[in-house]
Amino acid sequence: MDHLPWYAPCGVSPVRVPFICGGEALCGGDDFLEFPEKQEWQWKHPESLLQLARMGQAWLFFGLLGIVGISPEACISAVDDATSTIAEERWIDTSHLPDLLQGLKNPEESAVQEVRRSRLADAIVRAKHVMSHIWIPYIWEFDAQDMPTLWNSPSYAIIFSIEVLLDALEAILSFENDDLEKLGSKSLLAKFTPGIARSLLQVGKCGSLAYRLPFTASKLYHLMSLPDGSDLHRHNHSLCKETSCSLMNVDSLTYRTQHTQRCVACENLEIMEAELVRLIQRDEVPVIRSTMDSSSNLRVSIVKMDPTVDYVAISHVWAGGLGNFQANSLPHCQLQALHRDVLDVMICAYDDDCVSYNDASVDIPRGMIRKLVPRPQNPDGRAWFGSQRTQTTCYYWIDTLCIPVHQRDEKIRAINSMGRIYAGAANIVVLDPTLSRTNFSTLHRTPGEMTDAIYSEEVDRDGEDLRHFRANMLVDASPWMARSWPLQEAALASTIYVKFADRKFLYESSRLGISSTLQTLPNQESRRLMWGGDSLWSLYSDVLGTGEPLPHTPNTEFISVWNQLTRRTTSYPEDVPAIFAALLYRSAGELLSIAPQLRSRAILRCVESLPLDILTVDRDRAVDTKAGWVPRFPGSRERVPEIDLTHGVLERTANGFLVRPALNPSGPTRILICPSGVGVSDYILLRDALSGEAITLRAESPAAAFRGKLPAASSGPQLLLLLSKPCLQTPSWNFGILCDIHEHTKDMVKTRLVDTTITWKAERDPHGKLQHTSSDCRVLEDSCSIYIEMGMLISIPNLPPPFHTAMALSRRIYRFSFRWFSRLT
Numbered sequence: 028m029d030h031l032p033w034y035a036p037c038g039v040s041p042v043r044v045p046f047i048c049g050g051e052a053l054c055g056g057d058d059f060l061e062f063p064e065k066q067e068w069q070w071k072h073p074e075s076l077l078q079l080a081r082m083g084q085a086w087l088f089f090g091l092l093g094i095v096g097i098s099p100e101a102c103i104s105a106v107d108d109a110t111s112t113i114a115e116e117r118w119i120d121t122s123h124l125p126d127l128l129q130g131l132k133n134p135e136e137s138a139v140q141e142v143r144r145s146r147l148a149d150a151i152v153r154a155k156h157v158m159s160h161i162w163i164p165y166i167w168e169f170d171a172q173d174m175p176t177l178w179n180s181p182s183y184a185i186i187f188s189i190e191v192l193l194d195a196l197e198a199i200l201s202f203e204n205d206d207l208e209k210l211g212s213k214s215l216l217a218k219f220t221p222g223i224a225r226s227l228l229q230v231g232k233c234g235s236l237a238y239r240l241p242f243t244a245s246k247l248y249h250l251m252s253l254p255d256g257s258d259l260h261r262h263n264h265s266l267c268k269e270t271s272c273s274l275m276n277v278d279s280l281t282y283r284t285q286h287t288q289r290c291v292a293c294e295n296l297e298i299m300e301a302e303l304v305r306l307i308q309r310d311e312v313p314v315i316r317s318t319m320d321s322s323s324n325l326r327v328s329i330v331k332m333d334p335t336v337d338y339v340a341i342s343h344v345w346a347g348g349l350g351n352f353q354a355n356s357l358p359h360c361q362l363q364a365l366h367r368d369v370l371d372v373m374i375c376a377y378d379d380d381c382v383s384y385n386d387a388s389v390d391i392p393r394g395m396i397r398k399l400v401p402r403p404q405n406p407d408g409r410a411w412f413g414s415q416r417t418q419t420t421c422y423y424w425i426d427t428l429c430i431p432v433h434q435r436d437e438k439i440r441a442i443n444s445m446g447r448i449y450a451g452a453a454n455i456v457v458l459d460p461t462l463s464r465t466n467f468s469t470l471h472r473t474p475g476e477m478t479d480a481i482y483s484e485e486v487d488r489d490g491e492d493l494r495h496f497r498a499n500m501l502v503d504a505s506p507w508m509a510r511s512w513p514l515q516e517a518a519l520a521s522t523i524y525v526k527f528a529d530r531k532f533l534y535e536s537s538r539l540g541i542s543s544t545l546q547t548l549p550n551q552e553s554r555r556l557m558w559g560g561d562s563l564w565s566l567y568s569d570v571l572g573t574g575e576p577l578p579h580t581p582n583t584e585f586i587s588v589w590n591q592l593t594r595r596t597t598s599y600p601e602d603v604p605a606i607f608a609a610l611l612y613r614s615a616g617e618l619l620s621i622a623p624q625l626r627s628r629a630i631l632r633c634v635e636s637l638p639l640d641i642l643t644v645d646r647d648r649a650v651d652t653k654a655g656w657v658p659r660f661p662g663s664r665e666r667v668p669e670i671d672l673t674h675g676v677l678e679r680t681a682n683g684f685l686v687r688p689a690l691n692p693s694g695p696t697r698i699l700i701c702p703s704g705v706g707v708s709d710y711i712l713l714r715d716a717l718s719g720e721a722i723t724l725r726a727e728s729p730a731a732a733f734r735g736k737l738p739a740a741s742s743g744p745q746l747l748l749l750l751s752k753p754c755l756q757t758p759s760w761n762f763g764i765l766c767d768i769h770e771h772t773k774d775m776v777k778t779r780l781v782d783t784t785i786t787w788k789a790e791r792d793p794h795g796k797l798q799h800t801s802s803d804c805r806v807l808e809d810s811c812s813i814y815i816e817m818g819m820l821i822s823i824p825n826l827p828p829p830f831h832t833a834m835a836l837s838r839r840i841y842r843f844s845f846r847w848f849s850r851l852t
Contacts, residue, residue, distance in 0.1 A: 029122040034252040044119040056093025080182035164759030190244035214244040219758040239594035256464030271596040275346035285348025290360035297356035320418040337453035338422035347460035443616020455520040459507040467527040511597035592661035603662030639675030643762040697749040698807040721790040
């Protein structure tokens with residue numbers, strides 16, 4: 028991985044990848060697809076992570092290099108007697124990889140290179156299939172005993188280096204190959220194995236970044252070396268969850284507003300709450316008018332937003348000290364700092380001569396800050412800028428001062444206005460407690476870093492230098508990005524400036540994975556890989572889902588917001604539905620006015636279509652049991668999985684939700700009829716009576732105390748929906764859905780959802796003996812339609828519009844019509 032940048036000042040040594048295949052056959056590329064069979068690996072179960080790494084290095088690593096004409100000797104270093112402690116120890120050295128791949132970038136270079144590109148595309152698909160279908164479950168199997176990281180396990184580092192090599196090769200081909208584009212580029216090791224999370228913790232970063240960030244293996248490796256200004260919190264991520272960072276959670280009972288670092292104990296300045304409440308009651312937008320003279324004497328007041336004057340909206344993490352649960356006030360020192368930050372940004376946005384634009388960043392001459400005042404919108408030329416050396420005035424909005432603390436009704440109305448506040452702001456300033464301690468200027472290329480690293484090509488293509496590339500990654504990994512409310516604030520912003528210790532950085536809001544119009548669906552491709560298979564080294568199954576094309580575009584906005592919020596945390600999960608409402612163009616304030624246990628159900632009733640796999644999400648036990656099935660929403664205390672459209676779509680109709688197949692399924696959703704039922708057991712072996720193939724099923728009912736109106740599994744005939752969606756905690760298993768059958772005719776099956784967690788995997792030993800065996804299951808007829816009853820969804824009384832109209836239906840029946848297939852794998 029020597030071809031990647033590594034930030035030397037981090038104090039952590041780069042990962043060294045050993046060469047461990049001495050004396051063994053190495054794949055030369057010509058026999059890439061046949062190499063495992065030649066080595067008699069088809070059914071070989073590796074005995075250790077080391078053996079798996081040796082197989083991977085000999086086949087995938089050197090085989091991929093061989094396809095593009097790179098010999099093993101070009102990437103194996105000579106013995107370094109100064110650093111080696113083992114005789115004849117050699118290492119993988121990819122420092123020359125950018126030069127070696129140069130000829131492959133131009134498809135018109137030669138006919139030989141074009142053939143290589145075509146073979147390489149097929150090999151990458153095969154390699155990703157093997158890693159996802161076979162190796163991830165093996166790594167999980169060895170994880171408990173090895174507890175690997177990139178630094179303590181050479182074997183794990185070798186497997187990670189294969190992903191890094193795939194990144195470099197995909198970067199050359201992905202723009203012209205649809206199959207590669209569908210596979211996605213997020214690191215599989217980061218998504219489905221704990222080793223990358225442990226490696227992040229080892230360098231002082233939150234382990235949840237492995238799950239939350241849609242980064243390639245190469246980007247994650249680069250991120251591990253970068254500073255983040257969190258020295259004060261270093262090694263405090265041990266309490267964070269696998270999918271979310273809780274380091275910045277706050278408690279209203281113990282929270283204390285902080286002063287700036289240089290301040291000892293200045294006085295608090297409080298906003299007149301009566302005037303704030305009056306403005307909100309009149310449906311006005313309150314903003315802070317801040318005036319400061321050359322001696323740093325400050326006056327602040329609450330005023331009505333003037334449409335002719337621009338204002339800045341402040342987005343911050345309360346753990347940074349700018350919150351206040353007791354009053355609408357902040358220390359004098361913090362208000363001075365806010366004044367300067369707002370002026371910086373206003374000058375950046377307004378005066379080309381006062382700033383030095385350099386693509387994604389801005390340089391602000393400090394001498395100009397107190398000489399200028401923010402201007403009205405559309406000023407008449409540069410003459411507007413007058414030199415006022417005595418005082419400056421600016422306008423901004425911050426929740427601590429502009430949302431009433433004690434008046435509940437006005438607080439709800441203010442929250443409901445946050446959408447238009449952030450959308451109407453001229454700029455948004457992000458104040459993150461870790462980024463504000465990080466010097467942007469130190470992110471440049473350091474001595475010893477490669478000048479022709481792979482990343483420099485991507486950076487050059489995007490018009491960024493390495494500092495901007497690193498700054499964007501740090502923002503992506505910041506505590507601010509890990510919080511729930513900033514998602515709404517940033518998604519509605521026109522321009523986002525992030526405060527670093529020495530400058531303001533213009534952040535690309537498109538990197539959020541959610542735009543202001545919410546039309547961009549985050550990359551979920553890594554979740555689409557189907558697990559299991561009847562042959563250890565088989566390619567993707569040739570079984571594809573079919574069905575009528577969708578007559579409309581499914582509601583990707585709901586999925587986009589859901590998936591973004593699964594990667595974020597909040598100190599108050601009951602507020603998450605309000606964020607949903609705002610980003611789905613609903614009334615956040617009205618939603619907050621109803622009981623917390625009704626909010627998630629209200630959101631569901633406003634959505635026209637849902638992904639089928641939302642039925643695999645655990646029920647929200649806090650919701651009234653009479654309401655039937657309501658999924659646990661992101662922001663809950665428990666883990667909530669992402670959802671996508673690759674398994675099917677639930678389309679709202681006058682009679683309920685019509686279930687249609689996905690346009691581009693990654694693997695078929697299988698439907699089985701079990702005449703004698705599944706029952707509840709730790710492990711169940713189900714065999715197809717016709718094909719003889721089998722799956723291992725795990726059915727778990729919730730504790731009796733948590734059972735709601737949905738029935739637990741019964742002993743009568745049941746329907747199984749088997750989705751090719753891997754579980755995060757045990758990625759060799761997939762999610763399923765279980766239903767009781769109430770009526771079954773030739774062309775229709777009526778069922779009711781069962782409150783049972785179903786997971787499954789393909790069984791390589793169909794004659795194995797498990798706790799319970801049912802051999803009479805069969806695949807449902809091709810043309811049969813399925814209705815899934817979800818239980819009663821009672822109407823919500825006194826619910827204000829626009830929700831009430833959208834929630835008139837009192838019963839949910841889902842119609843399912845797919846073409847099914849006889850194969851289980």
